[in-house]
Amino acid sequence: MTALSPTIRIPPPQHEPDLLAGAVLRSLTRPLYRRVSVGPLLALLASVISGGVLPLLLLPRWLRDLIAQEQQQLWHLAEWMRLQSGDVEAADLQPLSQQVRFNIPLALLTWSCCGTALAVFFAHFSERSLTPGELGRFVFSVPRGPAPLLYVVAISAAAVLHWIHVVWHQLNVERYIRYFNHLMLRQQQPELPLPTLELGLRPVWIALGVGLSAAGGLWGLPLMLAAAAHRRYTTRSSVRQRAELAERLRAMLLQRRPMMLVPRPISVMRTCIRPNCRATIPTVANFCPRCGTRALAPAMEVVA
Known part of the structure; x- marks a missing residue:
């Protein structure tokens, strides 16, 4: 008589809940309760008060918080696909989820540019009195001299770097969704629509950036474009993508386990x-x- 191998796995009955899938659904639909972006008016106010420095110090930190949650959610989904989908190609989804990560070098470069702008500002006013007129001529006027020019270049470079960071992250998420769609076709499920790349080309944000530039803050337009791309992705694209991923997971559960009650998550x-x-x-x-x-x-x- 042959002894049973302890490595044999007995599949659970179909009526039993899939606890891992439930956890993944809750994870995908869990909102981020802390602030991760600001609207155009608040971004404009913070830019005017701080000369563009404050938004560029906060935006990478907010993006880091969002990416940390997204990476965790996408990894959990990839783990469920690897364990439960029965598709040998599902294991390749996990490395793609690990590529959805915070780009530390880009963030450090952004903060370094902000630090350079602050250093130039304090060095400039260490030899001059900090009056409203002098402050306005330094921050909100066409640069006349090396210090104002370096300030504009530093703030503009920080804005461009953060814009690149947001676009880079979107491309990583798109790469994940493309492979997820490949797995959906193998599971006979409809594909997800590919996310629209948010570049910050929104009329209100562009108008505010042009207004800042016309007022003399030449760094205003790149800053507003970076803030707009960040805002649109965090409040629109990211939420929609995760909701659609949760819907596909729910559809697979209904297809594979028809006897199990699979409620629609409230966040979906x-x-x-x-x-x-x-x-x-x-x-x-x-x-x-x-x-x-x-x-x-x-x-x-x-x-x-």
């Missing part, structure tokens, strides 16, 4: 974008039933 349901409302919005509605705010377009529905 549309909620009002106003922080003081957050009411659930029906699928067919275009406005919040509680406060009347226009709702975001729903993620693609999956029919199981």
Whole structure:
């Protein structure tokens, strides 16, 4: 009589819940409760008050917080695909999730440019009185002299570096989604739409940047473009992508385990974008039933 091998795995009954899948669903739909971006008016105010330095000190830190959560969520999804999808190619998704990471050299370069601008500022005013007129001529006027020119170059370089950082991260996420779509085709599931690359070319942000540049702050336009790309990705693209990934996971669970009740996560349901409302919005509605705010377009529905 042959003894049973202890390495043989007995698959769980279909009616039992998939705890790992439930954890992945909750992870994908978990919001980031701390601030990760600012709107155009607040970005403009912070730029005017600090000469463009304060937003560029905060934006890389906020991007780091968002990337840390996204990397964890995408890794959990890749782990579930590797363990439960039954696809031998699913193991290649994990290395792609590890590529979704915070670019420390780009962030350090951004902060170094901000530090250079601050050093130039204090060195310039160590020999002059810090009056409103002199401050305005230094920060918000066409550079006349090496110190103001170096300040403009440093702030503009920091803004361009952060813009590159945001775009670089989006390309890493797109690479992950492309391979995830390849796995979806093998699982006979619909593909996710590829994310739109957010470059910050938004009318309001461009107008504010042009206004700052016209007022003499030549660093204003690159700063506003970087802040716009950051804002659009963190509040729109990232949220939509994670909701669609959660929907695909839910569809696979319904396909593979038809006897198991797979509830739709509340975060995948549309909620009002106003922080003081957050009411659930029906699928067919275009406005919040509680406060009347226009709702975001729903993620693609999956029919199981």
